[in-house]
Amino acid sequence: MLLGPSLAVSAVLFALGVAGVLLRRNAIVIFMCVELMLNAVNLTFVALAQQLGVAGQIFVFFVMAVAAAEAGVGLAIMLAIYRHRHTVNLQNINLLKG
């Protein structure tokens, strides 16, 4: 049921996430785009689960747990960098280069 359209929508969402990561400069917005990519993948898994059995839906739970763990560590790191630099804009975060 609607396998093709669901896969197409998730591909579009994933591409939007990639574009956001590459174009935006605010660390939190970039992180939100990464989350969008992960959720696009979740949609793919759920869509495929219609035909391939329940495994696809179980993967979604793992992905959600992983995304939550990543969010916990990632927001802590952003807090740490905000304390040092008073910004989370990547254009101003440039101690390391060369």
Added chain:
Amino acid sequence: MSLDLATSRDLLRALLPELVLTLVGMALLLVIAWRHRTAADLRVAGWVTLAGLAAAGAAAWWLWWHTAHALGAPAMIAVDDFRFVADGLLLGTAGLTVLVSFDYLERERLLAPEYYALLLFATLGMMLMVGGEDLMVVFLGLELMSVAVYALAGINRHSAAAAEAALKYFLLGAFASAFLLYGIALVYGATATTNLSLIGVQIRTLGLDNSPMLLIGLGLLLVGFGFKVAAVPFHMWAPDVYDGSPTPVTGYMATAVKAAAFAALLRVLGEAFGGVPAWHHIVWWLAVATMVVGNLVALAQRTLKRMLAYSSIAHAGYLLVAVAAGTSAGSAAFVFYLVAYTLTTLAAFALLAAKGRDGERDVLIDDLAGLASGRPWLAFALAICMLSLLGFPGTAGFIGKWYILVAATGARQLPLAAILVLTSVISAGYYLSVIMAMYMQPEPFERAHTAMRIGRLGGAVVAVSVAGVLFLGIRPNRLLDLAKTSGDGLRAGPAVTTPAPPSPPSVGR
């Protein structure tokens, strides 16, 4: 000892090393919840970590000694020599990193015992990743490793550079994980399974090797792994992150994280995608780009830490040559080179941590001038590391490169072998300049290197690593045999006595 992974008793046995490490990690978290204030608490945490790593190593050795192998249907976890050898390498690397960290953490006033807990969990993630027989287990192991290492990179909360390194590593690592995950989803869609050997079976029986969905999924998987092993053009994060992180963590990232990602890549490509020729071309180009760019940019570096960062990118290129060969000789050369590279790089970063007090980011290659007259043994150790990284005869690096060359020519990859030799010649430009500074230039001022302090444990790590590099350079046979048997295990045909998974949907085929 044959293990039927369908029964829970045998499954627990097969997972014994991981279970031991999990239990020790949780116990350690409990201990440091109460004791986390003084340097003594830090040392206790370090010794508990070492004990846990040793116990997990003993468990892996026990399984290997009894030639454990799996029976019956393909399960979530592999039980083969490749996993045990990789476990040994990862646990050993983690152990040496802990020993280097003892002095470093106290010197830098990083009184955070969580460091060791994170190290344990990162190692656990790596072991799951290299032992995973299912793409989802590989993904979960990779995430466990990555999340722990993001935090390790930023463990020094007083350093703005460390916070920046952690942020860059986190953003690009999460980006790469999303690619990897989408690749897994598409491969699952094309083959109806995430089990590595069943994917191989499905590709062969259903003739999927030209299915667009499978090929796109494979490409996304390679992008994700490419980020993790820092292959050009997915390497931009590596120099900054290696530069900003605390030096023992950098050493750990450049060795264990890279080794685990490479080992998982080799297993995924060998077991699941052995029947798809397309990835050989992609890996071929990745290897060429990584070798050329890594070595050329390393030439331009003035600080030792950044030079070592680019050098580790270049070495990822050499390892990719072994992967691209795609033969069992390639896998054997791969395992051997991984061990040689890990020992050498760990020792080099331990020496860098000793040299740089309060900011090893600023150690220029020229700052090593006259080290040989001031601290002859440390200079000797660093010189051996540089020669091994260069691939000088008599060191493990030479034997490793030699076998990669043999594997590449055996697989008729002559251009790849030629580029490997040429870029190795280029790398002499930066490795030898370190040795020249140490041995041929005078000390800039009297007693310039007396502040360099390595400590007893750090010294032992360097001594063991350098001795290992020299020993493997002269007597490589034992390790090479081990590498061969473990590499062959990856290609042994899976038991095809299993109920076929449901046939994949018709979309995208």
